[in-house]
Amino acid sequence: MVCLVSSFWSLSAEEWTAIALSLRVSIVATLLSLPVGILVGYLLARGRFWGKSLLNGLVHLPLILPPVVTGYILLILFGRRGPVGAFLDQAFGLVLSFRWTGAALAAAVMGFPLMVRSIRLSIEAVDVKLEEAAGTLGASPVFVFLTVTLPLMLPGVIAGLILAFAKAMGEFGATITFVSNIPGETQTLSAAIYTFTQVPGGDAGALRLTLIAVALSMTALLASELLARLVAKRVAA
Amino acid sequence: MTLSVAIRHRQGEFLLDVSFASERGVTALFGRSGSGKTSVLRIVGGLVRPDEGRVTLDGDILVDTLRGPGRRIDVPAHRRRFGYVFQEPRLFPHLTVRQNLAYGRWFSGRATSRADAARIVEMLGIGHLLDRRPATLSGGEKQRVSIGRALLSSPRMLLMDEPLSALDEARKAEILPYLERLRDELDLPILYVSHAVAEVARLADRVVVMADGKVDGIGSPSEMLGGLAEASGREAGSVLTGTVSDLDRDAGLAVISLSSSRLMIPQAGLVEGQSVRLHIPARDVLVATVRPEGISALNILEGRVAALEPRGAGTVDVAIRCGLDIIHARITEFSMHRLALVEGMRVHAIVKTVALDRG
Numbered sequence: 001m002v003c004l005v006s007s008f009w010s011l012s013a014e015e016w017t018a019i020a021l022s023l024r025v026s027i028v029a030t031l032l033s034l035p036v037g038i039l040v041g042y043l044l045a046r047g048r049f050w051g052k053s054l055l056n057g058l059v060h061l062p063l064i065l066p067p068v069v070t071g072y073i074l075l076i077l078f079g080r081r082g083p084v085g086a087f088l089d090q091a092f093g094l095v096l097s098f099r100w101t102g103a104a105l106a107a108a109v110m111g112f113p114l115m116v117r118s119i120r121l122s123i124e125a126v127d128v129k130l131e132e133a134a135g136t137l138g139a140s141p142v143f144v145f146l147t148v149t150l151p152l153m154l155p156g157v158i159a160g161l162i163l164a165f166a167k168a169m170g171e172f173g174a175t176i177t178f179v180s181n182i183p184g185e186t187q188t189l190s191a192a193i194y195t196f197t198q199v200p201g202g203d204a205g206a207l208r209l210t211l212i213a214v215a216l217s218m219t220a221l222l223a224s225e226l227l228a229r230l231v232a233k234r235v236a237a
Numbered sequence: 238m239t240l241s242v243a244i245r246h247r248q249g250e251f252l253l254d255v256s257f258a259s260e261r262g263v264t265a266l267f268g269r270s271g272s273g274k275t276s277v278l279r280i281v282g283g284l285v286r287p288d289e290g291r292v293t294l295d296g297d298i299l300v301d302t303l304r305g306p307g308r309r310i311d312v313p314a315h316r317r318r319f320g321y322v323f324q325e326p327r328l329f330p331h332l333t334v335r336q337n338l339a340y341g342r343w344f345s346g347r348a349t350s351r352a353d354a355a356r357i358v359e360m361l362g363i364g365h366l367l368d369r370r371p372a373t374l375s376g377g378e379k380q381r382v383s384i385g386r387a388l389l390s391s392p393r394m395l396l397m398d399e400p401l402s403a404l405d406e407a408r409k410a411e412i413l414p415y416l417e418r419l420r421d422e423l424d425l426p427i428l429y430v431s432h433a434v435a436e437v438a439r440l441a442d443r444v445v446v447m448a449d450g451k452v453d454g455i456g457s458p459s460e461m462l463g464g465l466a467e468a469s470g471r472e473a474g475s476v477l478t479g480t481v482s483d484l485d486r487d488a489g490l491a492v493i494s495l496s497s498s499r500l501m502i503p504q505a506g507l508v509e510g511q512s513v514r515l516h517i518p519a520r521d522v523l524v525a526t527v528r529p530e531g532i533s534a535l536n537i538l539e540g541r542v543a544a545l546e547p548r549g550a551g552t553v554d555v556a557i558r559c560g561l562d563i564i565h566a567r568i569t570e571f572s573m574h575r576l577a578l579v580e581g582m583r584v585h586a587i588v589k590t591v592a593l594d595r596g
């Protein structure tokens with residue numbers, strides 16, 4: 001029995017790789033999209049410019065499109081022969097298609113609407129009067145943002161980060177369409193589970209990885225709750 | 238230290254057209270709500286860009302729209318170095334009181350010395366609050382911290398927008414003495430917006446009365462707030478501010494427009510549009526309950542009795558409010574009883590003499 005249990009929990013090298021890859025893809029995707037998410041959230045919350053609705057629509061598109069469609073659009077744009085992909089390859093030697101970097105891009109795009117939405121709401125909740133007061137005390141707009149707006153919107157930023165991270169961990173459709181399912185390169189946790197379900201006798205492996213996915217997501221959620229509570233205590237009016 | 242303001246600004250239907258200068262001490266912008274006081278303060282503070290005009294502090298141009306297209310000057314709020322105290326305290330909730338106070342010092346370049354900082358903290362009585370967070374302070378404490386925060390940014394001038402209006406009477410009474418100390422102990426000009434007579438009377442050295450987006454008069458609190466001007470060596474009476482609206486050269490008379498009424502005085506080299514101050518001795522004002530006819534006096538103003546104050550020796554001072562102006566009449570107690578004068582009663586003030594006040 002003990003032997004059975006321990007053998008159930010002994011992960012194969014391939015499974016470890018899938019977990020490590022998922023974490024790497026999700027962390028890179030989340031951290032790189034954070035500054036862009038803050039910028040776009042700020043523009044949508046405060047900006048008054050032509051094409052704002054268009055930007056808003058574009059950001060939210062991955063939320064309403066089938067993930068496969070988003071993945072296919074990424075493939076067209078960022079594939080080796082795609083307009084953006086070809087440029088990135090020639091200019092920086094950066095290849096996205098069928099690489100883990102592409103998986104990170106797909107995860108970032110899919111999580112982006114969730115992150116922006118959370119950040120935008122938190123910026124809208126910041127009292128403009130406080131920013132005005134900071135200005136009269138001599139702070140330039142950049143410093144007002146860094147010392148007043150950003151600290152006050154921090155709970156929303158953290159929530160956005162966690163949502164995007166969770167989305168990245170679970171992303172499947174766009175990833176598999178854009179970068180396929182290559183073990184060791186683009187086979188993330190979700191893709192590995194999918195692969196297990198497609199082969200006879202893969203049930204144990206699928207269940208193992210499923211439990212690990214649940215544990216990782218729960219940990220992230222709890223960590224964010226804790227962090228948000230700590231920050232809220234500092235910021236609370 | 239002279240702040241000079243001359244601006245025109247349209248906000249929807251409301252037109253602001255204001256010019257005045259303020260010097261050291263406390264200058265109050267006084268008027269009912271909706272008269273444009275706060276808008277003027279926001280323009281001076283750089284929070285609103287006026288349509289046109291000039292704002293200067295000594296030689297320093299803060300706003301100048303009259304230099305031709307593309308050459309407009311509009312110094313942003315954070316470079317004006319004006320301390321601004323708002324109606325609400327607007328403390329930063331994520332910082333402690335100490336950090337709130339220090340906020341402006343990060344940017345002011347020449348930080349206030351430790352001794353100055355300690356003096357301001359002591360003067361406002363907020364030393365025991367330094368390690369607390371704004372959420373735990375009372376309304377009055379918050380507003381004191383907010384005043385301290387503005388002072389510690391080493392401003393060239395302090396702008397205060399009804400800093401007491403959000404507080405109840407007890408809190409007001411708590412803060413007013415601190416404001417008086419500030420005025421008396423710091424050499425800092427203050428522009429103070431308020432609609433409360435008591436506050437302005439207590440704090441201001443100079444009052445700019447505003448109505449409907451325009452300046453209605455500028456003078457000392459006693460003149461502008463309708464108090465009795467009993468300057469030494471001068472007869473008790475009323476001081477009124479108006480503008481010359483018309484000149485009748487044939488009759489040799491000038492028409493002076495007050496807030497709601499007009500007075501005629503000998504022309505005496507006046508120019509149309511000129512702002513003048515008039516002195517009306519209280520002994521030269523008669524009171525009538527009906528409009529008199531067949532009388533030689535040129536100036537009969539209609540108003541209501543605002544106050545009846547005994548002045549000793551059987552005399553009474555009757556304050557008659559005509560629009561925003563108050564005219565004082567000195568009559569006998571006997572007359573008061575005979576006319577059955579009570580506060581609020583509609584009366585006519587018959588003005589026998591009006592003197593131009595060239596003080």
